[in-house]
Amino acid sequence: AAVARIGGDEFAIVLRGLATAGKAQKVARKIHRNITQPFSLGGNRVSIDVNIGIAPCDAEYDSPEEILRDADIAMHYAKERKDGPAVFTKELRHRFLERVRFEMDLRHAVERNELSMHYQPIVSLLDGRLSGFEALLRWHHPEFGNIPPNKFIPIAESSDLIQPITNWILLETTKQIAAWQKIGSDLADLEVSVNIAGRHLSSDDLSDQVENALENSGIRPETLKLEITESTAMENAERSISLLNRLKGLGVKLSIxxxxxxxxxxxxxxxxxxxxxxxxxxxxxxxxxxxxxxGILQTIISLGTNLKMRLVAEGIETEAQLAMLRNLGCDYGQGYLISKPRAAEDIEKLLYERHAWLPSSKDPAIELHSDSDSQPHIPLF
Incomplete structure (x- = not known):
C-alpha cells in the first residue's frame, strides 16, 4: 500500500491485490472506524470526522488523475450521505456533473429573474386568524423547468451561493409583507418567516443583511421571523447563543x-x-x-408551553390532525389542509377576499401535498 497527502486535509491510499470493490470497502470501513474513535486531548474528549471515497482501478482509466477525480466524487457523496465509505459508480458521476451544472446556473438565477417566492399561510388553530407566512424559495430553470427545492437548496447551502440568495430572499419577502400589511388594519401585524441556513447563520454579514432588509422595507422588526433548524442551533450551542442574541438585538423574532x-x-x-x-x-x-x-407530540407541546414559546405545527393535512392539535393545546399551524404554498399574486387575491383559512365541515376533499417542500432531503449529486 502507498499513502500520500494530496491536499490540506486530504490523503490518498493506493491498495494492490484487492479483487473486488467490496474488499476495498472492508478496508475503508476499518480505517474509518479507527480514525473516528474518540480520544483524549488536553483533558478533553474529541473525535475526528472522516469521509472516504473509493475508485476501483480498471481499464477505463488512462491516468492516475482520472482515478483521483472519481475517488473525490465518491468521497463527496460519502460526506453528504454520512453513512461510511462510498464506492464510485457512473451514476455518481452523472449526479456530480448535474450538480455542477445546476450550481453554475444557480449563480445567475437571481439576475435572470428565475427565482421567486411562494408563501404558505400560518394560522391560529383556535379561530383561523391569519398570523403570517413561511416564505419558500422556487427556481424555474429555463431548460429544466421547476427544480425541486430539495435539489437546489442543498447546492446553495454547500457553496458560497447561500449568502447572496438569502439576501435576495430577505429583501423580496420584507418588501412583500410590507405591501400586504397595508391592505387593511387587520393585516398590519402579519409576519413573514425566512429560513436561515446553518452556514449563513455563522457569517458576519447576516445581521447586516437583515438590518438592510428592515430599513428598505420599513416593516417593524418584530414582523420578520428567522427560522433556524434545531440541528443547526445545537451544532455549536454556545456559539449559536451569541449569534442568535445578536440577531435578536435587531428586534426580529426567532423560530426553532x-x-x-x-x-x-x-x-x-x-x-x-x-x-x-x-x-x-x-x-x-x-x-x-x-x-x-x-405522547411525544404532547411532550413537545408541553415543553414549548413551559418555555413560553409560540407553538406551530407543520404538515397539517387532515381535519382529524387539526382537531387533535387543538385538543393538545397547539397554538398555530400550517399545512395543505390550510393552504399549499402559493405565489404572491395568489396570496394577495386571497387577502383582499379575507379568505377563511380553516376548512368547514362542508369543504370538498382537501388536496394533499405533492409539493417538494415536504420531501425528504436528497443528496447533493
Whole structure:
C-alpha cells in the first residue's frame, strides 16, 4: 500500500491485490472506524470526522488523475450521505456533473429573474386568524423547468451561493409583507418567516443583511421571523447563543424549526432566544388520525408551553390532525389542509377576499401535498 497527502486535509491510499470493490470497502470501513474513535486531548474528549471515497482501478482509466477525480466524487457523496465509505459508480458521476451544472446556473438565477417566492399561510388553530407566512424559495430553470427545492437548496447551502440568495430572499419577502400589511388594519401585524441556513447563520454579514432588509422595507422588526433548524442551533450551542442574541438585538423574532428531529440539550434550549417552536411534520403524521400515538407530540407541546414559546405545527393535512392539535393545546399551524404554498399574486387575491383559512365541515376533499417542500432531503449529486 502507498499513502500520500494530496491536499490540506486530504490523503490518498493506493491498495494492490484487492479483487473486488467490496474488499476495498472492508478496508475503508476499518480505517474509518479507527480514525473516528474518540480520544483524549488536553483533558478533553474529541473525535475526528472522516469521509472516504473509493475508485476501483480498471481499464477505463488512462491516468492516475482520472482515478483521483472519481475517488473525490465518491468521497463527496460519502460526506453528504454520512453513512461510511462510498464506492464510485457512473451514476455518481452523472449526479456530480448535474450538480455542477445546476450550481453554475444557480449563480445567475437571481439576475435572470428565475427565482421567486411562494408563501404558505400560518394560522391560529383556535379561530383561523391569519398570523403570517413561511416564505419558500422556487427556481424555474429555463431548460429544466421547476427544480425541486430539495435539489437546489442543498447546492446553495454547500457553496458560497447561500449568502447572496438569502439576501435576495430577505429583501423580496420584507418588501412583500410590507405591501400586504397595508391592505387593511387587520393585516398590519402579519409576519413573514425566512429560513436561515446553518452556514449563513455563522457569517458576519447576516445581521447586516437583515438590518438592510428592515430599513428598505420599513416593516417593524418584530414582523420578520428567522427560522433556524434545531440541528443547526445545537451544532455549536454556545456559539449559536451569541449569534442568535445578536440577531435578536435587531428586534426580529426567532423560530426553532423542525423541532424534535435533532438532539437538543434542554440545558441549552432554554438559553437560546427563540420565540417560536415549530413541530416537525413527522410528529403530526405519526400521532395517528385519532391521536392514539400522540405522547411525544404532547411532550413537545408541553415543553414549548413551559418555555413560553409560540407553538406551530407543520404538515397539517387532515381535519382529524387539526382537531387533535387543538385538543393538545397547539397554538398555530400550517399545512395543505390550510393552504399549499402559493405565489404572491395568489396570496394577495386571497387577502383582499379575507379568505377563511380553516376548512368547514362542508369543504370538498382537501388536496394533499405533492409539493417538494415536504420531501425528504436528497443528496447533493
Amino acid at each position: 424549526d423542525d423541532f424534535g428531529t435533532g438532539y437538543s440539550s434542554l440545558s441549552y434550549l432554554h438559553r437560546l432566544p427563540f420565540d417560536t417552536l415549530k413541530i416537525d411534520r413527522s410528529f403530526v403524521s405519526g400521532a395517528g388520525e385519532r391521536g392514539e400515538d400522540s
